Amino acid sequence: MSTSSAHRYSAKARWFHWSMAALVVLAYGLILSRVEFGKSSPVRAFVVHSHFWTGLLVLGMAFFRIAERRRHTPPPITPPLQTALRRAATLTHYALYAFLFVQPILGLSAVVIETGALPIPLTDLQIPSPFPTSDRLAEKFEDLHKLLASIFYWVIGLHGIAALWHHLVRKDDTLKRML
Numbered sequence: 001m002s003t004s005s006a007h008r009y010s011a012k013a014r015w016f017h018w019s020m021a022a023l024v025v026l027a028y029g030l031i032l033s034r035v036e037f038g039k040s041s042p043v044r045a046f047v048v049h050s051h052f053w054t055g056l057l058v059l060g061m062a063f064f065r066i067a068e069r070r071r072h073t074p075p076p077i078t079p080p081l082q083t084a085l086r087r088a089a090t091l092t093h094y095a096l097y098a099f100l101f102v103q104p105i106l107g108l109s110a111v112v113i114e115t116g117a118l119p120i121p122l123t124d125l126q127i128p129s130p131f132p133t134s135d136r137l138a139e140k141f142e143d144l145h146k147l148l149a150s151i152f153y154w155v156i157g158l159h160g161i162a163a164l165w166h167h168l169v170r171k172d173d174t175l176k177r178m179l
């Protein structure tokens with residue numbers, strides 16, 4: 001059964017959702033795969049720098065996504081959710097939106113405060129930072145960045161499982177609204 005456009009997220013919202021979900025997975029995949037390459041190999045540098053820029057693309061897109069979200073209220077779920085479930089979903093969505101901003105900002109802060117510049121992949125070029133460098137502060141940002149990444153494996157995982165639960169167990173249109 002198809003879901004009419006009045007019962008789905010806007011086309012832009014769906015595009016943002018799935019392309020940004022793919023970019024977040026790519027950002028995780030790139031940085032986790034870096035250990036496969038030699039410490040100072042150019043491939044490892046490329047993989048790590050691509051992680052930075054994938055995350056920055058997420059940050060850039062997040063601003064446009066929020067603007068789109070403010071223009072269109074999501075369609076209601078049929079059958080409607082109980083209050084507790086609706087509140088839990090809203091809270092998770094706030095957390096996911098916050099992650100899309102805070103996670104790249106923490107990573108960017110760690111890099112520019114440690115090295116004083118942001119490297120451009122496949123080149124020797126760097127974008128200089130106006131901020132003073134500090135190893136101690138950079139380490140704090142990096143620790144927070146890694147901690148948040150670990151927490152959000154769970155949040156993102158549960159979010160995906162919840163979507164499947166709605167579709168397969170509760171048999172409502174939550175997932176169809178996002179397809």
Ligand code: HEM
Nearest residue numbers: 024027028031052055056058103104107108110111146149
């Ligand atoms: C969606 C956005 C992002 C996600 C999901 C993400 C995820 C991660 C994860 C999972 C790690 C830890 C890997 C590990 O412990 O083995 C990590 C490390 C790191 N990330 Fe990100 N990140 C994002 C954006 C960024 C951005 C925008 C930058 C910088 C411009 C950045 C810089 C770093 C740095 C410097 C590390 C430490 C790398 C190392 O220890 O060698 N991240 N990130």
Ligand code: HEM
Nearest residue numbers: 017021024069074089093096097156159160163174175178
């Ligand atoms: C595992 C794959 C994923 C699936 C199956 C999925 C599915 C869904 C579904 C069905 C909705 C609509 C929920 C509702 O209206 O109650 C939704 C909303 C949302 N998803 Fe995902 N998602 C996935 C991955 C992600 C990722 C990786 C992120 C970002 C880190 C994300 C961020 C969001 C946000 C912020 C919303 C709220 C949209 C709004 O109402 O404004 N999702 N997702």
